[in-house]
Amino acid sequence: MKIQCLKGWQNVYTSNAYLITGDWNAIEDVNTLIDVGADPSIVQLLDGIYTGVGKKKVDQVILTHTHSDHTAILPLIREHFKPVICAYSAYAEGIDRVLKDGEFIRAGDAVFEVIHMPGHTDDSILLLDKNSGTLFVGDSPVIVRTPGGNYSEGFVQVLKRLCRKHVRTIYFGHGDSLVENVQQTLRHSLENVLKRG
Numbered sequence: 102m103k104i105q106c107l108k109g110w111q112n113v114y115t116s117n118a119y120l121i122t123g124d125w126n127a128i129e130d131v132n133t134l135i136d137v138g139a140d141p142s143i144v145q146l147l148d149g150i151y152t153g154v155g156k157k158k159v160d161q162v163i164l165t166h167t168h169s170d171h172t173a174i175l176p177l178i179r180e181h182f183k184p185v186i187c188a189y190s191a192y193a194e195g196i197d198r199v200l201k202d203g204e205f206i207r208a209g210d211a212v213f214e215v216i217h218m219p220g221h222t223d224d225s226i227l228l229l230d231k232n233s234g235t236l237f238v239g240d241s242p243v244i245v246r247t248p249g250g251n252y253s254e255g256f257v258q259v260l261k262r263l264c265r266k267h268v269r270t271i272y273f274g275h276g277d278s279l280v281e282n283v284q285q286t287l288r289h290s291l292e293n294v295l296k297r298g
Contacts, residue, residue, distance in 0.1 A: 109140030165239025234269030
């Protein structure tokens with residue numbers, strides 16, 4: 102699996118968009134965008150990336166949630182690449198496939214588990230490839246640095262699930278990925294959440 106973080110060059114507030122392709126760009130690989138962001142220049146970046154002979158640049162889009170900084174250019178992406186649009190929300194406009202907690206979806210040459218994560222929004226999901234330990238979290242606050250706060254029982258249970266899995270890299274909706282002390286950081290986050298008043 103290859104992961105490329107796409108950051109456009111226009112001066113707009115946007116999320117990270119991640120292109121996932123297979124290591125060998127095989128025909129059966131599913132070229133996937135995790136979120137699309139709000140910067141139209143992403144389309145030009147995608148057009149310049151080699152994604153395999155005879156393959157679409159983007160076969161599918163998976164939205165971690167439907168806030169506009171993650172979805173604003175979805176109509177442009179749909180028009181230009183004609184991908185299947187996947188999201189947890191059944192009510193968002195332009196969704197072709199509604200995802201469910203616990204199902205699996207192929208992205209690149211990997212298979213990701215869909216994990217519904219209440220907290221940031223009602224339709225937030227995480228995507229975990231257990232073979233590589235790759236976790237996409239969108240804006241879900243899985244890193245909790247200080248005790249306190251008010252977290253739903255659903256959020257706590259998902260954080261406990263993550264602590265039982267072997268996560269090696271976390272890709273966030275904003276900012277750089279976390280590649281060091283990932284399991285330790287997740288366990289510390291759970292401890293902080295459980296210390297709430």
